[in-house]
Amino acid sequence: MSDIGEETRGRSKANEPAHDIYTEEGAVRPDFLARVGAAIADRDVLYLRQHVARLHESELGDLLESIMPDQRRAMVRLLGTDFDLTALTEVDEAIRMEIVEHMSNAQIAAGIGGLDSDDAVYILEDLDKEDREEILAQLPFTERVRLRRALDYPESSAGRRMQTEFVAVPPFWTVGQTIDYMREDEGLPESFTQVFVIDPTFKLLGVIYLDRILRTNRQVKIETIMRETNYPIPADMDQEEAAQLFEQYDLLSAAVVDENGRLVGVLTIDDIVDVMQEEAEEDIMRLGGVGDEELSDTVVDISRSRVPWLLVNLLTAFLAASVISLFEATIEEVVALAILMPIVAGMGGNAGSQTMTVTVRAIATRDLDIHNAWRVARREICVGLINGCLIGTLVGLVAGFWFQDPNIGGLIATAMLINMVAAASAGLMVPILLNRAGADPAVSSAVFVTAITDTTGFFSFLGLATWWFAIG
Template identity: 55%
Template sequence: MSTDFETDPHRDTGTEPDEFRDEQDRISPFWLERLRAYLAADRAEDVATVMAPLHAADVGDVLESLDADERLQLVQSLGDRFDYSALTEVDESVRIEITDALSNTEIARGVAGLDSDDAVTILEDLEQVDRDEVLAKLPTFERLSLKRSLDFPEESAGRRMQTDFIAIPPFWTVGQTIDYLRSNSDLPDEFYQIYVVDASYQVLGTLPLDKFIRAGRSTIIEALMNTNLVLVDANEDQEEAARDFERYDLVEVGVVDESKRLVGVLTIDDMVDVIHEEADEDIKLLAGVGDEDISDSTVDTVRSRVPWLVINLFTAVMVSLVIGLFNATIEQMVALAVLMPIVASMGGNAGTQTMTVTVRALSMRELDGSRVRRLVRREMVVGLVNGVLFALLIGLVTWLRFENLQLGIVIGLAMIINLIVAGTAGILIPLTLDKFKADPAIASAVFVTTVTDVVGFFAFLGIAGLWFGLF
């Protein structure tokens, strides 16, 4: 197969990392075109050459940019040179697609050299039979460590933790610890503090590296260690663990089991990923698209969206029934049909604003009893103030457009009612869902929109019917 890359030596040597990205920090189209040409020509060495300078996160971007058959071909072309940590940087659907196409032997070889948290991310997506087979091919100590992590609930601190850490007894000296670190080849690749434990591995204290390296060799560890401990339970939700990192400005924290024994550590790079994932999840849930990714197939995307569209259909039918109650009113004054979407639309937007603030506050655990009462009062007052302001505005516009002062007053009253209801519903609905252990990010939007539409139409058409005696 002949390509223009072979006739242009300068273009064919594009292996420098800065050529991988364009000015918009996206993958260079030319770079991607060259990689695809190498894959099509089965030039494995050239593929390895252009991929070699890339970080695992960049390799993940490449995998998501390729077609399904090209992704698998890339992994197979790189062979032992493929960094399986790149699979933790891609959408779940892409990771499952690749691992489904690989043999369990290949997966076992790939995860064997990974940090335990990255290995768990890959293994937890496998079917139980395949997972057991992969684990059986790993060394005993590594297998037991990974199985222990996998025994913890999904999205828990135990699933996110690294099982490699440094633990020492309190009676050692700084000198003994330094000698131990220098002589031990099986240390974590990166660590930020040393854990001081007793014989049962319960944490007595922690020793930050900056404090450790400044101490004299004869200093006893117990005299240096920090006993003001912040520890995370392995069964704790990963979002709660991330909140601890934010609250206490942590870089690393120990993870303990139900017996308070140290079983692993969480580091800031893991928590950045968690914060990103949780924020991404909440944004998707507010829009009713579940855990959808841009790499999902058409079938998966349809399956993800249909349930919420069905719910929206039922709520829309409910709104239409309310409008149907006032058919005679609308027939007698056509202007009502022109104006009524304005009231519902303003209420929906106002409710969504309040709902978004409330859902965020709930997810950040910022609402206690006093704050809830203050927030409810504030949103009701905000709804009243906004209602009055926009009532005056829309009332004036209606009066000038239809030359009907009474119609302007009617829509103004309806606007005030709906914006007060919107502010109240926008906070009470998420709070109620949260109280009943339902995720407010999932269902709040549907209920808030339904309430504001029903109240908006009912208030406007009802007041109009009474005001003009159209019933």
């Protein structure tokens, strides 16, 4: 999946720049889509081989996502063995499943034979156990064993994401022997950036980057220039944890070892970048109250995945309504309160979501924890006080003039200040407490924060008004 392999395979032609299939905004060009569509309809295999089969895997992926389902199936069929299965790692899961289901196991097996092991695993792991076994059975022995070993590791583990192809040499070899081995051995991986040093049982002893080999004289022993690998990654480590190690220590690649410290594969930054992107994506989606839906999902799937969050929010909405109903009599007397009360609740919600967003991110990036929470809490409450005073005064003035009543102005200003401070506290404490309780703060914080700002907003404004007009 790295560009090293790409350039070596030379799939993109120099006189036909790859970016060409895209419009300025990054969509696939409509005229290209039309031309491909026509070629599919005409069964113009020659055009497809020349203009589609040569696309970069990610371009082919974008193309697959941009055409109709029946066009996808027809195109994959027409391309036959010229269809690069790596493109399947670049499309939405729903589209991948749809394409794979319409391919014969023989075609999949033929295509998978040419892939890097991490890409092969990525495609195989979503298949039925039966299909997977049938495909594996058609692969050469070594490859089958390697893929099976990777598939044996738990889902989303480093073992699933690793490449099982690597270059390893014994520590007693010289630099010269190593270079000669690399010049002569035909079975080396397509591309690599480091050489691992292992003992006869495959136990990982060290690592050497290629620039070190190139800069060292031929007679020098490997063991004298090898480096200890500071961060060997256990194959069953979760991919997110592995991504954090990559990020923290700016790793480009890392050895993956089994429970006995034996080298089983290598994890590279390009796979980790995908994991990081998925992570950030997940946080954004969760904060917005949506699950892992994709643009290609069906209406029913999406509706089903979004309803639960709406139902939880409905509970808080009724909670807020029941707070309002406590003050029915006051509202009947002063209708202005009904008109203004959504402002108090809504602005509290906005301020609360600001604090909450910062808090959720700080927890995710591990910048915030129980130890510095107090310092941050003091700061957030101060910000709540300042912004509460500013916005409260402004709202008070506007409302006072609108309803020609300074009482209304004073009441809403005070309620606003109270709710802004409540919003700051809730926006900070809810994610921290959820995190401590072992829940994902990104998923559920918003509901609790809104519940607090809504009820506080309505209660403070209507409560203050009831009390004020009662004594007034």
